[in-house]
Structures are given as C-alpha cells and as structure tokens.
Amino acid sequence: MAALIMGAAPLFLPYSSLAASCCGGGSAASLSVPKYATAVADLFFDTELYDGYWNPNGKHVADPPGSDLKQYRLNAGVGYRFARDWQTSVSLPHVWNDNSYSGVSSQTSGLGDTTVSLMFEVLDDNSAWKVRDIGDMTPGVSLGLSLLVPTGISPYDNQQSSFDITGRGFYRLDGTLLVEKAIRPWSASLALGYGTYLERSINREYGKYVEPYKKDLGDRFTASLSTGYTFVLGTGGDSITATASYAYLNEADTSYNGKRDSGSGFDKQSLGGAISYTNNDNNWSMRAGWNHAIKQNGWGQNFPTTDVISLGVRYVFL
C-alpha cells in the first residue's frame, strides 16, 4: 500500500534556488502529501558542492585556486492533509556553511529560510495502472501557494561576513502548478512556479548600520520537467523508482528604492537524477538524488555552479 501511495506523489518537487553561501540560500523544497494519506514527515540531508560560477555574460569561471566551498542542509518537514484535496506543509532547514580558500576559512551554521505551503489538488490521476480510454489520460493537477519566511541569517542581521549567511532575508510568495501523470511503470511531471518577493526596508549590511533604503529582489520563475520509471521488486510490492529531471530557474533584477538594477538577475539550468526505494511492509521510503548544474558557458548567468547530493527518508501517516 505504501508503495502505491508513494507512487502517486512526485519523488521530488523541483529544487528551489538552492544555496550559495555567497548568495544566501538554505530554503527547502515544499512537501507533498500523497493522496489518501493523512500526513508525511520528511527528513533529508543535502550537500551542495560549489564549483565556479557563471558570470554576467554566461561564461563559466572557476573558483579561486585552493578554494573548497560547501554548504550542508538538514531539512525537516511535515505535510498535513486537512481535507480531501487540500494539504499544507512546513519545511525548515538547518544550514552549515563550510568555506575554505587559501587565505581564509570559515565554518558557520544556523537556521535557514522556512517554507510554508498550501496545496489544492484540482485533478487526480486515478488511472496509473491501466489506460482504457482517453479519459484515463487525465493527469493529476495541483495548485500551490507557498510563503518563504526569512528565518535564516541574512546580510541584514548582525553578521559581519557573507560566509555566515543562511538565508536571503526576504519574504517570498510563490504560486505553483504541478502536473503529473503515471502510466505504470512510467511517470512524468511538470512543475511551474512563479514567486514574488516582498520589498523590505534595510538599515544594516553585514553588521554595519547604513542609511535606510528599500530593496526588492526580482520575481522568480522556476520550471522542472521530470520522468521516472518504477521497478517492482519481487512480489511483495517493494519498488525502486528512478527519476531524471531538468530544471530551469530565473530571477529578475533586484530593485533599490524602486529603481531596477539592470543585470543583477540570474538564471540557472540543471539536470537531476534520483532513486527512491519504497518498502511495502511499512510506510517508510528512502531516496537519494543528485542535481548537477551544467558547468559550461551559456547554461546560467550570475550564479554559482553546484552539485547537490541529497539523501532523504520519509514516513507516511495513513
């Protein structure tokens, strides 16, 4: 039963802008409660490895020689279904920054930015096992609303170094659309998101009080396309699902006192792979994933290129 339930949910919702100890980060992706389940509890650990960046012209540039930049995140989340088609979730990460250059080394940690989500399931995918007519091709469609809460350490706190940052310091409201369809053993999903930050006042930068001003980060668009294949193990119902994905992220220019800072936005493309194991004897599942930013010219702009390795475990409350 657990395998069936887990199969109805996407393995991973798309990566939000993961990290960057130079740029803030640490927000966890939102959770999804499988249909017919009451709740899920999820714990996963990310390791993000930095390897250069794309400059404003989209050229990939290496990090300084001798640098070793990493961020670790332990993400805890709970999702709760409070009505047949409605669910809510909260995810909070704890972030460890581990930055070493030839001339400086820094290890800091703190709470990251928190995501609180609400999701409505518009359509259900009820025909995962057999397609008899065109109606059985109906995908599952969900609409979501999430709020990124700036609980992390931002440049506007009393922190003196960018190495200490675990969050961006802004609220962000996101709308999401998730379309998914399974025709066993195959499955596919498309996730689109559009988010807008809330402008805020700033009177301090890295511990130094400055003349107050208003800042607003640019609107954010995310898209993720994934496809998966489920292998059933034996006759007990245990299964392994392998998923491959492509993700695109774009954030528009930042504004200061209402004036757009041309060229300050960024974008990023990445590829991902994940494997999930679900045991039919209980409601546990485990997963491992890898997200890879393509370290070539033209695959991003103004953003670090990273690899993210994730290990997670999830429990479904029926």
Add this chain to the structure above:
Amino acid sequence: MYSCKIFVVLLSLVFSAGCGDNLFPSGNDKRPSVLAGSSGGDVNQKAPDFSLPDINGSTVTLASSIAGKKGAVFYFTMWCPICDSHMSSIRSSVAPSFPDMNFFLVDYVSGSVAGASSAASANGYAGGVFTTLADTNHTLTNTFQGTMGTTVVIDSTGIIRMNEDYRDGTNLRSTLAALP
C-alpha cells in the same frame, strides 16, 4: 491529529527561532555618530594607514592609494558571481566617469599575491582600471569590516566617504560626484 500537532509545533518553532530583523525589518536610521577627527573604518572617520602588496609586486599604502587623485575606491571581492557583476559594473560604467580616482580590488580570500594574481587573471580583472590588492593579513578587511561587495571610498585627505555594499552603484556614483 498527532501529525497536526507536530505541524503546529514546527510552525511555532520557526517563528520563535527566527524572530529577528528579517521577520520584522526596520527602516530606522541607526547609524552611530562618529567623533570628529577620530580614526577608524566608519564613514567620516580618518582611514588608518595601511600597507599591503598588489599583484604587480608593488606596495600600496593609504598615502599612495590617493596620491595625485581625488581619492580611491576599494571593492572587496571573493571572486563570486555577485562580485563579478559589481566589478563589471564599476569597470564599465563607474570608472570611465571618474578618471581622477584610483580603483582597487581587495582580494581577502586568496591568501597570497600569487593566488590573488591568479584569481584576478582567471576572472578577467588583471590590469585595466583596477589594481588588485592581496589582503593576505586581512588588514583592510578588518579595518573596514569588509566582506563580499563592501565598497569603501576614501577622499584625498584620507577621510572615509562611503563604506557599504555596492548594491546598484548609485551611492558610489553620488559619493564620487560629491568629492571635492
């Protein structure tokens, strides 16, 4: 019901743990007053003297950085995408308008002159309008509380006119335009 309670507890934890300036941002001006004539890294203070190597093998001091100019601009870089964006903006749109200023990049991460030189070359900022300084002992970093994006302007008399994040460069331009 149990999971619902967990959810509420987690949510409460989030808001109680993060009840800082980010949840309730302040727009109040809290800049401390500075004693006239004092020395330090804050705006309107006299910059302390310093001496550190650049990637060309020369030694740069406070006096030499502003000699014969209206002043000097120091940009703190760790060779990151935001830094690159700022440096590119300074090079293309700020420096050409202020030829009577010296522009320095302060590399506070590479730890050696050779490392700073290598990083500047790899990022395309060796030579040109910028002189890259290797802040191997974190002299300037500590003096100005510098970090990624910190931009410091010192005028020809050694007084600090700006010490804040580069942002979009507006304040840097207005500060430079106001120099005597």
